[in-house]
Amino acid sequence: MKKTILIILLFNSIIITAQSSFNSEDLKVTKSDLTINTYEKDSTANALVLYEQGNSYFDKKDFILKTEVKHKVKILNREGFDNANVKIYLYNDDNNNKKEKVEDIIATTYNLIDKVVITTRLKKADVFEEKYNDNTTLIKFTLPNIKEGSVIVYSYTLISPFMFKYKDWRFQDDIPKLYSEYRASIPGNWIFHKKLVGGKKLAVSTIEIKKDCLTTYNGGSADCEESVYAMKDIPAFISEDYMTAESNYLARIEYELETIRGMDGRISHYTKTWETVDKEFRTDGDIGRQLKKSVDAEKLLSQDIFNEPDTLKKAKAIFNYLQEDYTWNEKYRIFKDVSVKDLINDKSGNVSSINILLHNLLEESGIDVKPILLSTRNNGFATKLYPVISDFNYLIVQVTINKKTYFLDATDKYLSFGEIPFRCLNEYGRLLDFKEGSKWIDIKPSKKSSIMYNVDIHFDEEQNLVGKVKNRLTGYHALHAKKSYYPSEDGYLNKLENNSPFIEISNHEVTSKGKTSDKFSESYDIEYNIDEINQTLYLNPFIVKFFAENPFKLQERTYPIDFGYKDNYLYSFKLSLGENYSVKEMPKEIRLTLPNDAGNLSFASKMVGNDLHLLFKIDFKAPVYPAEYYPYLKELMSKIVDIQKNSLIVLNKT
Template identity: 55%
Template sequence: MKFVLRFLIIALALNLSAQSGFNSEGFEVTKQDIELNVFDKDSTANALIIYEKGESYVDRETFLLKSEIKKKLKILNRNGFDKATETIYLYGDNGKHERVKKIKATVYNVENGQITQTQLDKNAIFEEQYDENHTLVKFTFPNIKEGSVIVYSYTLESPYMFKYKSWYFQEDIPKLYSEYRPSIPGNWEYNIKLVGGKKLYTNVSSLRKNCLQVMGAGSSDCGDYIYVMKDIPAFIEEEFMTTKDNYLARIEYELKVFRGFDGRVDNITKTWKSVEGELKTDNDIGRQLKKSSVTKDLLSDTIIAISDPLEKAKAIYEFVQNTYTWDKTFNIFNDVSVKDLVNNKSGNVSEINILLHNLLEANDIDVKPVLLSTRNNGFATRIYPVISDFNYLIVHVTIGEQIYMLDATDDYLSFGQLPIRCLNQYGRLLDFKEGGYWVDINANQMSVMKYRVNLNIDDSEALSGTIKGNKTGYHALRAKRAYFSNPDTYLDSYSNAYPSTQFVDYESETTNKTATEFSEEFKVEQSLENVGGNLYINPFLITFFDKNPFKLQQRTYPIDFGYEDAFLYSVELNVKDYEVIDIPKPINLSLPNKTGTLIFNSSINGDSVILFFKFNFKEAIYDAAYYDSLKSYFATIVDIQKNSLIVLKKKP
């Protein structure tokens, strides 16, 4: 009776789960799991993890870190077929390597009203070398169809306790249930980090005695943990973000302390004080920062004679920019040689910016190196030192009360401007005497794009006029790079973007690649169409955004523009010989908390129609809570540019 009762309870639970959708209570595959081909909570999903579970522990006999992983995957439609291939990355070095064992998979389908099962063939498992330290193991599930459900599992074996298995709760497809059960012996103490900002549904821990023993040496207790997340949305990458690794919901481990059974204690995670002590004598950082002899006789007498510190710093910065070429590699901790840079005139990020540092320091300018992680590399850990998190080095300069962040790897950067790749919120300033600290990494000014347009209508009812453009900040940086790389074809970028308009007689007022602004002027011509005796004119011959960059139903990570931004477009249209039938209606819009303002006005002033359009983003980074407002804001911007019409009728 007890067995029957237990069976009925389980059956009832599964039935209730099936009635509400997929069986997210376990790995048993129900008919509804197979027949349901739409996920109500995300109609755009092509595949879905219904249930997954991972367990990591140290094997009592081999002392290897084992991770047993099992998943139940649903293929919703043909676009989800790419999820039918699993790739496992295995690490190895110094004669040791990770292994994967016990790979099993069963594919469930409904055929002729019956549930069928197809097993993964061992011959369908392939291994290939990815790079010096990684091997790939790949396998593709058989007999995949729309509606297939796959239950698969494998076991990872790793000799690397410093690389305790991370667990990704979030991927690019939604998940209904994700559970991870790590068991950590007391010999190893980790910094445990929950990334992504999502809350755990279950977070419990317990102590298990004598989980690990070494004969004649001692035993260790284990901390057993259970972490669960439910109803996890897919992570979809979109514009205006840093790397997805900053936001994917996951648990990570950084080895902090190892305690041997012999009483030995190794402090793996160090303090910043100890790390700076090591960097001070490091061949690639500390010793290169002392290479003052290499800098002798590099600067001209003209630069050395400059008395104003700011002007001298600018001259030294420009000298490094123009003399040395970045080889597009970072290598901030490997094979750094300022001497090689001076000899070869080409080098990596560290070499160029350390040379800049040394030249400034040799000329009595207050300068410090700053380590940072680029936008594509992810955020550096702040709660404890993880040197491998950093992949870039810049220079922090203090002149009077003003601070400048410098990077001489780009010929087009103005003094105090960093490449966009560096705008990743913060960096670690190194001060080997007083001790380092975290510094904010921000754009040094708001970026602005302006166009002033003057238009006339000729006797053949064609539009003609002039456009004057002015760009600052990162808009100027992009324009300078495009223009100076090939001035003869620069105007083609406008012609290709706006094929219905002719662009002629181009002239740029900017002659210096490192100028803080980029100014340009050119003439435009566009034919107009007369419909029923009326002319319909869209005054936006140039647009700032052709489409709304935000399309997600929900975005769970910040909107990171990198810098504050502003746009302005003004038009004066001469309508002397025309009657104005209609002009666009005014629009005023603000983002929450006054973090952005949009103004659009049109008016008639004598013989002219005046149009003024301005909008801005007063924050470089917006919290995800602003997403719907920003989405609506951009929709309005695009609509104004596409659908604002001036309607004219020829006067008798």
């Protein structure tokens, strides 16, 4: 009898049918949800969202924003257990004594054990609260009794007094989802900008107007825009090399408050125009005032710099002075704690302080200079739809000399004039011009970055294989090398030798001019450690490998491949055979080209007299490639790695 009652109770809480697929229509847990333990569309998935829903609305009683959140997740294997750890972040505004809170947390784990469904509920005592930072409280809990094959269902309600901060919804995450839905009810007197991010199409997108959905105590009322947005079969988002911030590509919907029309007729605008923002910047207590701050250029600069008649030389000298005399404290603040005076006194400051001082010294010297606000690669793209000042976290300057423009950033002591840090290569920025008005501009390097190696080897009198290597790096490849070499020459050499264990290096010399040079050039002598087997030598010609492994490993990539800059690679190899060896085998010619000639590689070998010549060239002609290029780039990289690793020259002793 007890067993019969138990089964009846279980049938009331769970639907057990003959389904052969997951239930992605609601929170009900089906037999298939519990018995199917693989996801055919993604064999690498450790967990799978079967169904989730968010529902945001303004409560009619107390006029606060409520969001009901529901999730049903399948745990496919042990690696997916972490999805049973739930974190909820609540915003606090201590200055106004307001804070978000969460109510009605319900969480249940479902397991199928010996054909019996076992449910385990989360206890209230297992919900924990802690301070995350000054403005955020963290609520966290872990679903109980998690096993491989478990299905977890949890729900809660977010309560927010911040009506201007409408709930965003993320359709995509690091595990795949079968169905994700968001419902939003917004009174007509609240006007929001809506932005769909990530480039994925909505499976459901409906909007209806509900009459008199909200009424006030004095008889005022408002209609509501009630929208439903949903996506189906959403792939997991997996990060990989050569990308900017995840936030640029994760499928989601965002809301930005534009205007509130009060029941009493008053109108408050929250989203501003760029014209309004430009006016505010002119009088801003930090950036605006600091940009207009007068500096004593004659006192700060040496007489040689101050009296330099050539404008370009003078700009370069001022830039180098900032690099040498001031140190970036690695803080990105651009709207707070900006002080040119404190920077001059302390010799250290944040991004804005350093580059505003650069701006002001250039301006005092009669040079055309303007500030640029931008968002760094890790910070995500700044929206272009309307001004969102919080999107920006960095400031550089633009100089125009003899009709040519240069981007400058004095925070990095290794940058050459006209070069900005890699972190700033995030496609575009906002040029501030307080006379003509601000505008969007592209942030792209003016030149390609390149790596060029020339290897020339021969057999000496003792039949040792020796030679010389010369290389030249430009652009961001040079910047990386300078940052590796100048702080520690010994460490650089050790790394160089470890990267090529079959050679010995001697007489190393850097021939480029200093750490702010626009290139890095070096040369060194080498001797191969190679064994002769039955009068035959086997030689891999690549003492340097441009790519040690293929960085592209995904089955499919749905976001762009962002290198940040155009670049090319050249490896030239010459082997003088002398009289004692002849070539038995040499690498075959290979050519591969990306669609639309957007990039290519070529590898060729030939004999010229008694010399063997190899030439290996790679050219990436675009800084950013659309996702459609991914399979072609993956194939190209695979071929590059294979050529470097497996190319072989076979020599016979004559």
